Amino acid sequence: MTEQKAQLEQQLWNIANTLRGKMDADDFRDYILGFIFYKYLSKKMELYANEILQPDGLSFQQIEGHAQEADFMAAIKDAALDKLGYFLEPSELFSELARRGNGGGKHQFILGDLAKVLNHIEQSTMGSESEEDFGNLFEDLDLTSSKLGKSENDKNELIVKVLTHLDEIDFDLENTESDVLGDAYEYLIGQFASGAGKKAGEFYTPQQVSSVLAQLVTVGKDKLKSVYDPTCGSGSLLLRVARVVKSVGAFYGQEMNPTTYNLCRMNMIMHDVHYKRFDIKNEDTLERPQHIDQRFEAIVANPPFSAKWSASPLFMSDDRFSAYGKLAPSSKADFAFVQHMVHQLDNNGTMAVVLPHGVLFRGAAEGHIRKYLIKDRNYLDAVIGLPANIFYGTSIPTCILVLKKNRTSAPLSDQNILFIDASQHFEKVKTQNLLREEDIAKIIDTYKRYSNGDFKEAEVDKYSHVASLKEIKENDYNLNIPRYVDTFEEEEPVDLAAVSKELKKVAEELEATDTIIADYCKQLDIETPF
Structure with a gap:
């Protein structure tokens, strides 16, 4: 095959x-x-x-x-x-x-x-x-x-x-x-x-990243009632979720670009998804959401990084944003997409979204929203750092946020957040960094152990850390991964005696070489160069 x-x-x-x-x-x-x-x-x-x-x-x-x-x-x-x-x-x-x-x-x-x-x-x-x-x-x-x-x-x-x-x-x-x-x-x-450069992000998520997202939202499940992607592009993320479970009841998505919207519908049909089982809409998700009254068991997304949006004051009365008290800035819609997805997430659901690293530590309105999600709602389940240069068209490092509305399935899981630093685990292929199968497996295995309440096994030196909500609070809800996962590698101690001995040997060799050169110069009746 x-x-x-x-x-x-x-x-x-x-x-x-x-x-x-x-x-x-x-x-x-x-x-x-x-x-x-x-x-x-x-x-x-x-x-x-x-x-x-x-x-x-x-x-x-x-x-x-x-x-x-x-x-x-x-x-x-x-x-x-x-x-x-x-x-x-x-x-x-x-x-x-x-x-x-x-x-x-x-x-x-x-x-x-x-x-x-x-x-x-x-x-x-x-x-x-x-x-x-x-x-x-x-x-x-x-x-x-x-x-x-x-x-x-x-x-x-x-x-x-x-x-x-x-x-x-x-x-x-x-x-x-x-x-x-x-x-x-x-x-x-x-x-x-x-080969599409910056435009690639408009319609495609690299398969290895899709695989990580799909496996994260299906941990502990082999069937899904529904899966949703609010920025679905060509539909690759939705279809990837279907590969890791036995069945998906229905696929939902929204895509703003008309050409990409057509491509997504074709992709669904080409994968033999019956037209009655998918509902893809062509509209701006933040400004005109099309599935607003529905809730989904799994949500995956790779929104455009730090896209602009209207951030209209009218959205303060929108159920997706009103509880937070602040809107994401108009210059960076990252958290607006997160808020939208949280609103659409079912109580027993899991969402995984790829975002730029800035969402982990930026202040002002974004810091306020981040604190609300953690302190007031306790929805954030995991933060996963990915390698730089892993997406087509941009070299910036990215992260995955995993959120759940019900975090009490494992002992004390609702009192902690898992941090994984996978940024150094990749293979460089030409100009692109790729997650290998073993890199993906390590992320998923670590998250599964954490989800099962096995926090000790989920703690991997220089790779992952299960942080308490108290730690998060002490860091003023800053989620920058190096605050929680120490990846510092100590350099091997330098043997100064060995270095001195080596330098002495080099000096002796240089002196012998100088003598030989001086002899040649004398024979040739020319001036010595030193």
Whole structure:
């Protein structure tokens, strides 16, 4: 399976590079991911229709022109809209468009037909339960863009080339036990993020960080009723949570960027998450929250670091912020996201959020909010320091805050906060620092021991410390990790006698060398250089 996955990833990346020379990374990402998604929808449609038609001894391709075509098509459409959330006719399938485009080995003009098909996928959901989940999914796939080529023929030539290459790849969707395609899709998103610089943070959290967050919020659980990400990007964090438990009832997310919002919905569907099980919204989470009346069992997030927000005085009457008495500053929304997530967290839930280190010690309003969360609400469960240069587009060190509303599950756990300094545990790969499997395991194992009340085992020299709330208070609620985890390494004592002996030896060697040089100079009848 690993070999099949690697092969598929490489094939898709090679096809993506067909577009690379024509446009910038953001654009060719949208095109290649859009075309892969179209092929996925087509194959799922064909497989499902064939399953329905099996008792009639027909395939989906055979019903066009059949005497009962209208009846078959209507029945399949109704079933597909409920089961898949969309409908495609046999003539609209990816394989059919690719075949027509490459008819007889000569590229035929299919741009107009392709645009109609993509539009029809969205229109097929109108009035159905899946309308919101499929609406405008292909709006970033502009087939009229000059980025595809100067002339219509140039554009068509490139698109046909990409479709033909994709058509030759087996997505293996018949294998219901495998999610090779979903993994490959995730791989492509990661590849695009690695080359996107500062923009990468808008849509992707590195997999190793996603893994840490997912495991933190699922400690002690193998099933979740719901998981929520208020800044969900491409949905990678939500999907990562699903990998570490047996089942997730529903996925919820909100994303401000329309292009990334489309990518998230595609990613959900590509991982075979039924449209009835996810609810992703396209809006500004802080200004216009879309799931405000709901509470979630697990919350994960990697909000934009120190983003700006309005911090309008009107928010002082908002239930998310009113109890704190102060708002996060307009120049740094980090704690505003924390407050929002705390509000959405269920009483039995856990949230884990990645933030810049500044949230641990900055004063003023942020210091006030931090103190309220610890002293008045006692929600903070753990602080984990991550290595610098671990995120795409920024080299700053970051931390993870873990918060719970109910911290009485383990003996005296509600009287302590776990600090982990994982900042020196990583592997440097080219210009990026990466958490290795053993680094992730060490973080999670330490947190599990702490969560189980085994504080002695959770204390690791120069790595972790279980701090009492009294310690936190004595530090004036400053959470800067070096205050609690001493990572200072004493230098080995210097043997001065050995150093003196070595210096004496070097001096003797220099004196001998000087004598040799002086002799050579004398023989050459030149002045000695010293």
